[in-house]
Amino acid sequence: MEIEKLILAVITTNPSKVPAGSWVFYCENEREMKRVAVNLEAILDGIAHLLTDDVMIIVKH
Amino acid sequence: MSDYMYPVLFGIGSGLIARIIMLRTDYRQYPTYLHGKIIHLALGFIASALGAIAVPALIEENITAITFLTLAASQFREVRNMERNTLEQLDQYELVSRGNTYIEGIAIAFESRNYLVIFTSIITTLSYMFLPIGFSIFIFILCLILSRILMDGGKLKDIVDIVYVQPHFEREGLYVDNIYIMNIGLKERREEVLKYGMGFILKPKSFNARMTIANLGQRQAILHDVSTALGVYRDSGTPAFVPLAKRDLNDGRVAVFILPQERNIKKAIEIIGSTPTLENAIRLPTKRKKEGG
Numbered sequence: 001m002e003i004e005k006l007i008l009a010v011i012t013t014n015p016s017k018v019p020a021g022s023w024v025f026y027c028e029n030e031r032e033m034k035r036v037a038v039n040l041e042a043i044l045d046g047i048a049h050l051l052t053d054d055v056m057i058i059v060k061h
Numbered sequence: 062m063s064d065y066m067y068p069v070l071f072g073i074g075s076g077l078i079a080r081i082i083m084l085r086t087d088y089r090q091y092p093t094y095l096h097g098k099i100i101h102l103a104l105g106f107i108a109s110a111l112g113a114i115a116v117p118a119l120i121e122e123n124i125t126a127i128t129f130l131t132l133a134a135s136q137f138r139e140v141r142n143m144e145r146n147t148l149e150q151l152d153q154y155e156l157v158s159r160g161n162t163y164i165e166g167i168a169i170a171f172e173s174r175n176y177l178v179i180f181t182s183i184i185t186t187l188s189y190m191f192l193p194i195g196f197s198i199f200i201f202i203l204c205l206i207l208s209r210i211l212m213d214g215g216k217l218k219d220i221v222d223i224v225y226v227q228p229h230f231e232r233e234g235l236y237v238d239n240i241y242i243m244n245i246g247l248k249e250r251r252e253e254v255l256k257y258g259m260g261f262i263l264k265p266k267s268f269n270a271r272m273t274i275a276n277l278g279q280r281q282a283i284l285h286d287v288s289t290a291l292g293v294y295r296d297s298g299t300p301a302f303v304p305l306a307k308r309d310l311n312d313g314r315v316a317v318f319i320l321p322q323e324r325n326i327k328k329a330i331e332i333i334g335s336t337p338t339l340e341n342a343i344r345l346p347t348k349r350k351k352e353g354g
Contacts, residue, residue, distance in 0.1 A: 037247055045298035050233040050246035057246075061300050 006060045008044045011036050014054040030054075065117040065190075072116065072186030075201045076109020077102070079181040079208050083174045101171070104140055108133065108175045112182030116190070133179065141172040156295055157288035157304055162278020166339045170212070177208045215343075217283065218334030220270035221263040221315075225326045228260040228318055238262050240309050240316035243301075250301050257294045257302075259324060261317040261333060271313035272344035279342035280306035283317060286336045291329060292322025 011025045011033050012018045025040075027033040030053075037048040037056050046058040084101055111133045118126030145168040152158045159167075181204040188197035217223075226238045230251055235242040237260030245251050263283075265271040273279060284304045295302035304319040317333065 034247060038249065041247065041250075041301070042298070045300065047243075047301045048246035048250070049244040061303070 004061070007057050008046050008060050009040050009058040011040065011056040011058070012054055017052075017055055068186045068189040069113045069117065071189045071197065072113025072182040073106070073109045075185040075204070076112055076178045076182030077106055079205055080105030080109070080174065080178045082205060083177070083208060083212055104137070104175060105178050108137070108178040109182040112179035113186045116183060116186040120190075130179070133175075137172050137175040140175060141168045144168040144171045155285070156293050156297070157285050158281065159285045160278050160281030162276065162339050162341050163282040163285065165341055166282075166337070169340065174208075174212065177211060180204070181208065214340065215338040216334060217263075217274075217336045217338055220267065220338060221265050221274060223330045223333050224262045224264065225330065226260045226262050226316075228255065228258045230255070235318070237307075237316035237318050238314075240307050240314070242305050242307055242316065242318045245301055247301075253294075254301070254320070257320045257324070259319050259321060259326070259329060261319075261329065263315040263317060263333070265313050265315075267347075269343075269345050269347055272346055273338060273342050274315045275308055275313065276339070276342035276344070279339050280315060280317075282339055282342075283333055283336045284319065287317070287319050287321065287329060287332050290332045291319070291325065294320040294322055 007023075009023045009025060010018050010021075011027060013027050013030060013033050015026055018024050025036050027036055033054075033056060037058070040046070040058045041048045044058050044060065046060045049057050049059055051057060080102065084098060084105075111129060115127060115130060118129075145164055148159065148164040148167060149161070152160075152164065181201070184204055185197060185201045188200045192200070228235060228237045228242070230236070230245075233244045233246055233251075235245055235251075235254060235258075240262075245254060263274055265274055284306055288304060293302075293304065302320050304317070306315055306317045308315050319329070321329065
């Protein structure tokens with residue numbers, strides 16, 4: 001079966017919510033999180049989704 | 062000069078005219094380019110010649126000549142494959158793809174048009190041989206009208222009501238009316254989506270229509286047609302701006318979300334309404350025979 005959706009990166013300001021990994025980006029504050037998300041969205045050609053206030057994911061559709 | 066010269070020429074001519082009339086280039090932009098048209102006209106000529114020659118062959122009791130028609134059938138099936146392959150290749154480079162259901166629909170239409178051409182030239186050749194010329198011209202016109210009727214499929218506006226609804230956000234979720242479309246995480250994207258986005262609700266008029274617009278291929282066809290006609294606000298690598306059509310599970314309504322270059326509500330409703338209902342998407346659950354009854 002072909003995988004249609006894939007989480008490419010996780011961006012968070014709350015390290016306790018997301019385990020460490022090469023595709024996890026810890027940010028100091030919300031402003032930095034949004035900035036990283038904008039860049040990653042453009043680089044990875046994915047969509048930035050907001051899961052909770054402190055966790056964002058970049059998903060390839 | 063053979064007795065059959067004029068009837069055959071008349072048959073070929075009428076078949077070719079029928080093909081030209083059925084060869085339309087419209088907003089869907091296909092077949093728009095000159096070479097595409099030439100291919101179809103050439104095949105139309107072959108089809109009409111086959112149809113016209115079949116009649117004298119039969120009259121001369123040359124029964125085996127009829128096997129020619131089977132050759133024609135396999136030839137036109139090949140046309141269908143050609144159309145399908147071309148469109149599938151092109152589809153990969155469309156910003157909003159046609160989808161396989163739409164492509165198959167177009168391919169089938171091209172094949173069947175050639176059969177209509179054969180039919181027209183057989184009938185007109187026959188009538189030219191056995192009826193006065195005035196009559197055969199009348200029959201020719203009748204064939205043209207019949208071809209047009211057979212080629213015109215249903216339109217979406219026959220089965221749904223279309224209403225414009227401005228899309229809105231509830232936190233990160235994008236909604237058209239009460240139908241959830243997608244989650245957009247970035248504030249800048251949300252602002253762009255609200256600025257350029259348009260939402261439409263397609264309300265099915267019957268239970269059959271509900272099943273037809275539920276078909277993913279049919280929904281993709283709507284998105285493709287609207288994006289072709291009104292332009293699309295996106296580039297490769299901006300999946301957040303992909304037009305989407307989602308379904309309300311409760312009542313079968315479909316929400317269409319698009320980001321056009323030209324924001325013209327009236328025109329958009331018109332275009333959605335004139336999207337063909339794809340043959341492969343049409344479902345008629347109410348036609349099912351009741352078991353035991």
